[in-house]
Amino acid sequence: MYKVYVGIDDTDSKSGMCTTYVTTLIINELKHFGFNIEGYPRLIRLNPFVKFKTRGNGATSFRLNLKSKDEYEEVKSFILKRIKELSQLQDDETNPAVVFYDGEINENLSSFSIEVIKNIVTIKDAHELANKISAEFFKFKKGRGIIGALAAIGCPRNDNTYELLAYRTPENYGKKRQIDDDSVFRMDMKMYPQTFDNIDGKYIAIEPHTPCPILYGIRGESPEAVLGAHKMVKTYEPVERFVVFETNQHTDMHLIKIDHIADMDKYKCYIVEGVVKRSPYIIEGGHIIFIIEDDSGQIPCAAYEPTKEFRDTVKELTSGDLLRVYGGIGEKGTLNIEKIEIIKLTRISKTLNPLCECGKRMKSAGSGKGFKCIKCGRKLKEDSKEVIDIKRKIKEGFYEVPPSARRHLSKPLVRIQM
């Protein structure tokens, strides 16, 4: 047997197509010709802050078990022909690449993948790695996809989830998706949390809102769970085909744990602790901002409008609360929150004039002169003010954004607590 990993990326554009679909078509065709694909194809999400991304910064890979090395040339030219036909090459932003690799997933490859998920790398970095590990690559136009294609082959498997993608027939592309919402609610009732992020409040969350070929995607803990859930979903338009991908989605693999706020950079995602310095305030558009600090520095954190009810929690934070924040830093240098853990809520209190023995609240007797009861005339000293704790409306613990605002890589609390 001769094994070859195939990695594919950057085939689509904002107006159409999808690398998962291109991969699915190629896999189905290879299977039809009798080739053996081992296990599930992989859908690997990369750094969400990469400016070249079309949508979710995903790349794909799969493993082919060939009978002999001779079959390799045949398969390779077929895959390249199909990538050329299916990619949106007319779009300036589409720069596909395919990587073929017949070696082992070694440390060089897996640490490159982690870099691509957590950091920004260059096409040159990818070339160097491909040459070092003797991977064969084919670039179309700028061939930027070489970065994602290598990362999708080498991504370590510490934690996995699965996504079943159901595709539309081409005549329905761009039209409103015809999914029976009730069937999705029933599916969720049965399958959650083995499948998750199926619904978001009153709405279903399995359908994308782009003109891509995907009708819906069901995310879950195992292939069995997503396949079982798929059987329960009814649609009023045909499903052309479906596929199960093994993914690194919802694993928090993109997050870098750091000890100092000052060590954070733009375009990366972190887990960081800090104390709320400035209480939350609302800015135009309904976004909520607050600042956290530690000994090294401070950073503004944002719960943007799409995070909906998550903002109700965030706006109850106050200066002095100790938090662990999970999120990424975008162009403006603000930490875009994915979830927070409130480690310690600060005590907030208010002071009142003392209560007189006769039951009446006393009045100030003048600056520095203590208090006087206007009913019975009793007097008390200046330091006899009453301090009352104000009950906080939020509790310590984890809070997360709703499914519709969740990043592909972000681990939902249900996966943390399972």
Ligand code: ATP
């Ligand atoms: P879709 O999710 O629909 O497949 P996409 O959002 O994945 O689209 P691509 O069209 O694949 O977007 O474009 C992303 C490009 O950015 C690819 O060429 C990929 O190789 C490159 N890329 C991905 N991660 C990084 C990174 N960390 N540093 C630099 N380039 C990256």
